[in-house]
Amino acid sequence: MLIPIRDHNPSNLRPYVTYALLVANLVIFIAYTPLFADERVLMRFFLEWGMVPARLSAGDGHFTLLSHQFLHGDMLHLGSNMLFLWIFGNNMEEVWGRWKFLGFYLICGLAAAGLQYGADPLSRIPMVGASGAIAGVLGGYLLFYPRARVDMFLFLLVIFRIIPIPAWVVLGSWFVLQVLGGLSAPADAGGVAYWAHAGGFVAGVILCLPLWLLKGGTAFWRGCNGVPPHPDAEYRFVRSSIPKVTRRRRFRDSPWRR
Numbered sequence: 382m383l384i385p386i387r388d389h390n391p392s393n394l395r396p397y398v399t400y401a402l403l404v405a406n407l408v409i410f411i412a413y414t415p416l417f418a419d420e421r422v423l424m425r426f427f428l429e430w431g432m433v434p435a436r437l438s439a440g441d442g443h444f445t446l447l448s449h450q451f452l453h454g455d456m457l458h459l460g461s462n463m464l465f466l467w468i469f470g471n472n473m474e475e476v477w478g479r480w481k482f483l484g485f486y487l488i489c490g491l492a493a494a495g496l497q498y499g500a501d502p503l504s505r506i507p508m509v510g511a512s513g514a515i516a517g518v519l520g521g522y523l524l525f526y527p528r529a530r531v532d533m534f535l536f537l538l539v540i541f542r543i544i545p546i547p548a549w550v551v552l553g554s555w556f557v558l559q560v561l562g563g564l565s566a567p568a569d570a571g572g573v574a575y576w577a578h579a580g581g582f583v584a585g586v587i588l589c590l591p592l593w594l595l596k597g598g599t600a601f602w603r604g605c606n607g608v609p610p611h612p613d614a615e616y617r618f619v620r621s622s623i624p625k626v627t628r629r630r631r632f633r634d635s636p637w638r639r
Contacts, residue, residue: 382536389530392471399470431507434498450490452509489517496580513581520585523552
């Protein structure tokens, strides 16, 4: 399992909008957490505030194109989305500026909902989550900083490693997985909204393209070689004051030794 934990792309702008989005998603999730005690009540809530394609086809619930972006199905869903927003949101906010970034984020969420709707306009399954909007952030990041390093946490049974990988590998492979998932999963199946992810990602690239061209396009890449136009963040381990204990001594002194 590979999990992104940080990038080597510090921002010169304090990302207040990214912080506000993180807080808004968390506060809203906490507000309806008591509904998880009753699945029927929770489903009624998601049917009311989540994006239901069949409802939109009937000409109702257009407000859910926005409201669904701030709802999540469980803690894992919320945590994974906020992790990606935390890692990549600050750089895109710096590129766009605060208020334009907010508009960019919400429009990507709308585009994600649009593609998911187009995949099955009669579906009665509610779609919730900020992942479509965040996918747009990932698409824009890939366009501007394809060679920025992203630290991935590798977890494989008893193997734990942090591996720096170029952003184009991390984000490009993520996008390919969404497309493959969308092609292989039945349109009316619940679970992951693959087409919403793919739609948000493509929208992010398209919306950022004029800004990227304004900054020089390929000349922007040549000027910074596809990496951040400022020094990479350097992460170093802090030396611990806890004394090391060798394997032999730990075994000998252990009260569980047989």
